[in-house]
Amino acid sequence: MPDVTDLGSFRRVALLGGIYSNHRALREAIALARGAGAETIVALGDLGAFGPHPDRSIEILRESGLPVVMGNYEEALSDGATDCRCGYTDPRDNHFAQISYDYTAARTSREHTAWMAGLPRALRLRVAGRRVLLCHGSPRRINEFLWESTTPGPFIRRLLREHDTDVVACTHTGLHWARFVEAGRGVVNVGAVGRPANDGQRNVWFTMLEERGGALHAAFVPVAYDHEALAREMEDEALPPEFIETILTGWWTCCLEILPAKERGVGRH
Numbered sequence: 534m535p536d537v538t539d540l541g542s543f544r545r546v547a548l549l550g551g552i553y554s555n556h557r558a559l560r561e562a563i564a565l566a567r568g569a570g571a572e573t574i575v576a577l578g579d580l581g582a583f584g585p586h587p588d589r590s591i592e593i594l595r596e597s598g599l600p601v602v603m604g605n606y607e608e609a610l611s612d613g614a615t616d617c618r619c620g621y622t623d624p625r626d627n628h629f630a631q632i633s634y635d636y637t638a639a640r641t642s643r644e645h646t647a648w649m650a651g652l653p654r655a656l657r658l659r660v661a662g663r664r665v666l667l668c669h670g671s672p673r674r675i676n677e678f679l680w681e682s683t684t685p686g687p688f689i690r691r692l693l694r695e696h697d698t699d700v701v702a703c704t705h706t707g708l709h710w711a712r713f714v715e716a717g718r719g720v721v722n723v724g725a726v727g728r729p730a731n732d733g734q735r736n737v738w739f740t741m742l743e744e745r746g747g748a749l750h751a752a753f754v755p756v757a758y759d760h761e762a763l764a765r766e767m768e769d770e771a772l773p774p775e776f777i778e779t780i781l782t783g784w785w786t787c788c789l790e791i792l793p794a795k796e797r798g799v800g801r802h
Contacts, residue, residue, distance in 0.1 A: 537666070540573060540600060540658040545743040547571035547754075548667065550704025551604075552594075553727025554584030554637065558737045558758040559593055562726050565756060569741065575656065577704045578604020578669040580649075581637035582617065583727055583776055585766040591645045603652035604669040604705070605676040609634070610641055611650035620676035620705075623790030630788065632773060657698070661744035663717045666698040670705040679703055679722060681710035682795035689714050700749065702742070707731075708796060709738045709753045717749040724753065729783040731800045735760045736783075 547566035552559055566574050576594055578601070581587035594601055605618045617634040621627045654675065656667045671677040672692065679701075689712060692701055699718045708731065709724025723740035724730060730738055736755040743750055764780045775786040784801040792800075 537655045537657050538653060540575075540656055542659040542662075543572040544660070545569070545571050545741060546658060546660055546665075547574040548702055548721075548723040548740045548742065549574065549576045549726045550579075550709075550723040550739070551582075551707050551725030551727045552576060552580045552590045553582045553725065554580070554587045554590050555727040555737065555758075555763060556584075556586065556589035556593060557760075557763050558726050558756055559590050561758040562737070562739050562754075562756045563593070563597065563599075565754065566739065566741070569754070571741065573658070574599050575658075575667055576601045577667060577702070577723060578602050578652075578675075579606045579704065579727070580604070581606050581610065581641060582633045583772075584763065584780075585770045585772060587637045587641050588645060591641070591648075595645075595648065600656055601652055602656055602667055602669055603649065603654050603675070606634075606637065607649035607652055608675060610638060610646045618676055620670070620674075620678060621788065621791055626788050626790045629773065629775065633776075636770070636772065660700075660742045661717065661747060661749040663699040663749045664697070665700040665702055665742065666696055667702050669703060671703055672696040672698075672701060676705065678706050678791060679720060680706060680793050680796055681708070681712065681722070682793045684712065684720060686712070686714045689720050692720070693718060700742075702740070709740060711751045721751045726756065728779055728785075731783070731785040731796075733783040733801070735781070
């Protein structure tokens with residue numbers, strides 16, 4: 534990986550994954566992170582997709598001045614691509630992904646897409662003396678899916694070694710999890726602010742990396758927000774009922790075919 538900007542050292546850092554145009558949850562997550570003493574807040578990409586009014590989330594992030602890592606959505610939109618480059622392989626997944634991307638592309642301003650083109654693909658920082666590499670999918674590929682059930686320890690060790698870091702913090706899957714192969718070294722998937730974690734709960738999640746007793750700790754933080762108001766906005770924008778059902782029930786209804794068996798098995802569909 535080429536030289537990556539280092540944001541510095543911190544005791545407490547909030548990491549926001551997969552915003553997915555959920556401007557209501559984004560505002561709540563930022564407020565919650567600041568209230569909990571986060572010294573910096575970083576968004577790990579996919580600002581658009583799934584939800585309504587994509588420019589609103591982008592405006593919140595730009596006005597706040599928070600660091601943002603490029604996701605596959607930002608890459609695709611700024612390149613003028615015809616699809617989201619999400620990395621799906623199943624026709625049903627790609628069908629709903631295309632609806633989401635077409636909606637987002639049509640409603641994201643040219644000013645915002647130009648800004649996206651300049652976003653970094655990765656950032657670095659340190660917590661509790663540990664080096665943390667922030668990316669979207671993985672350091673290897675912007676749309677790589679790192680799942681808890683299929684990301685083994687030897688692969689994690691190789692990933693850390695090849696990318697000269699102690700922790701890889703990523704998103705893209707929409708599900709939060711962490712695996713440490715030794716003290717303070719491993720992968721943290723920070724989850725998604727944009728939609729529930731396919732667990733029947735309406736809240737969404739972000740991750741706090743913090744120093745506790747001199748060691749690095751990852752805490753997953755639930756975010757409650759007005760999901761019913763978001764669902765009404767989605768209805769007004771004629772977004773698919775499958776998307777709206779997820780917001781109202783906490784269960785994924787689409788983009789499920791990519792899930793490994795263990796992750797899909799805990800969902801309703």
